[in-house]
Amino acid sequence: MGSRSRRATVAGIVAVAAAAAALHAPAVADERVTTERVAIASQASQWTPSAHTRLRTVRIGSTRALQIAPTRRSGRTNLSARSPVSTDVVDRAGTLVRATARVRSSQPGRRMTLTIREISAGRVVASRSTSVTAASRSWRRLTVSLRTTRAGSRVQLSTRASRVSGRHLARIADVTVEKTVPAASRPAPASPAPPATAASCEAIDYSDPAQGVRTFTDDFDGTAIDPASWRVRDDTFLNHDKAWITRDAVSVHDGYLDITGRRLPQDQWRTNTKALYGAENATRDYSTGYVDSIDRFSQRYGSFEVRAWVPSASTMSRGIWPAFWLRADHQPGEIDPMESYGAPTIRSFDPSSSYEWNSWADTAQGSTSDPVKQKTQGRADVGTDKIWQGWHTYGVNWSPSCLRYTYDGRTVATVLFDDPKTLGYFRGPTFADTFHIRLNMQVGSKYWGWADPEHTRSEFSFKIDWVRVHQGRDLMP
Structure with missing residues (x-):
């Protein structure tokens, strides 16, 4: 994906090598780094604008910049442009690639984002983004880096200006790309790490400032969701329920993100001809919301936490199913720190005061009763708490050796990657990916029962006070 170099304009972005100290692998004494130039774009006209976006090259004093402007004069929109894929390749997996640029905006306070992508076999296999609030009278600097996951991959950059309107002009200049390439000499053999234990996993807490650094946060203090951090899905559906997903079910107010579910008037019901269970969930008589950080933020390893209030009460909440989960960017797996279920259910027990955690290597593998299913799961022990009666913090610490699920900072489950029962998939391609x-x-x-007016109230909210992600200091580039 993208990287940084020394000065280059949009008309000529290049990649250059950096220092060996950034590499994690122990090196033999004669290992060096090499410096290579990798062309990304020969001229600004090669960049591709998004819809309603106009591009041109301008000169501001002695600086040559790419200018991004809307093609329409009314309404707010997001403007973006992407570079062509680099003509040269990044030869080695694990190469550290950095991109940097300077940005300005004619409307101060607008969020501008720089993204670097790793392209392999024509598809994005890894990406990283960083954002800054642009100023109108001075340049702000953006820097983003990633470590490549494939040998022979290529690099692409993109830039984005969020919620701009009217005669807005966004400018990006001095775009540079730099890569740190280790020499071909072999790493010195490292001493084998001792196998992880529940105790050693308990000691890993990347949200502790001594162990980690903040890489993503949203406190939802504004009046609208930040499009630089989140995508909001609209006019779509999922296979396993009977709701229709709409943008207007998502709002930000009173300091939290509000995902609202509603029973719809009959004249607004939708029919899903592709329903998984046929007549059982073909009629979509509820609306709901869905947000994700696809193409905005993803990370391999780290501490992922939300503070949330779930609506899955012990009565009148059948079928209400809020979730906080992580999905692999390029693999069919996921990590679910929290899935909560309402009641009364059609089962013999009430799950409303607890919640489930799980992790999958491949969600398409088959039924949960499949004896070879690559999945770990469990129900969190929350003691006497009624989780639907207040705010609680749900999280997972994902390290190279284990997953540790937490509730209000207390460990509720530990999964060790080198356990013989799970070694085959936790050390496989899914958990080598980045997750959003x-x-x-x-x-x-x-499984739990379909929502209906007799057992499910007509309106309910999944409230998220904040989202915070940290990365381990020892895992940073």
Whole structure:
């Protein structure tokens, strides 16, 4: 993906090598770094604008910049442009690539984002983004880096200006790309790490400032969701419930993100001809919301936490199914720190005062009763708490050796990657990927029961006070 170099304009972005100290692998004494130039774009006209976006090259004093402007004069929109894919390749997996640029905006306070992508076999296999609030009278600097996951991959950059309107002009200049390439000499053999234990996993807490650094946060203190951090899904559906996903079910107010579920008037019901369970969930008589950080933020390893209030009460909440989960960017797996279920259910027990955690290597593998299913799961022990009666913090610490699920800072489950029962998939391709964040609420399920007016209230909210992600200091580039 993208990287940084020394001065280059949009008309000529290049990649250059950096210092070996950034590499994690122990090196033999004669290992060096090499410096290579990798062309990304030969001229600004090669960049591709998004819809309603106009591009041109301008000169501001002695600085040559790419200018991004809307093609329409009314309404707010997001403007973006992407570079062509680099003509040269990044030869080695694990190469550290950095991109940097300077940005300005004619409307101060607008969020501008720089993204670097790693392209392999024509698809994005890893990406990283960083954002800054641009000023109108001075340049602000953006820097983003990633470590490549494939040998022979290529690099692409993109830039984005969020919620701009009217005669807005965004400018990006001095775009540079730099890569740190280790020499071909072999790393010195490292001493084998001792196998992880529950105790050693308990000691890992990347949200502790001594162990980690903040890489993503949203306190939802504004009046609208930040499009630089989140995508809001609209006019779509999921397979396993009976709700229709709409943008207007997502709002930000009173300091939290509100994902609202509603029973719809009959004249607003939708029919899903592709329903997984046929007539059982073909009629979509509820609406709900769904946000994710796809193409905005993703990370391998780290501490992922939300403070949330779930609506899955012990009565009148059948089928209400809020979730905080992480999905792999390029693999079919996920990590679910919290899935909560309402009651009364069609089962013999009430799950409303607890919640489930799980992790999958492949969600398409088959039924949960499959003896070879690559999945770990469990129900969190929350003691006498009624989780639907207040705010609680749900999280997971994901390290190279284990997953540790937490509730209000207390460990509720530990999964060790080198356990013989799970070694085959926790050391496989899914958990070598980066994962993004998803927050959504489904309504109804075949297992717990479909929502209906007799057992489910007509309106309910999944509230998220904040989202915070940290990365381990020892895992940073």
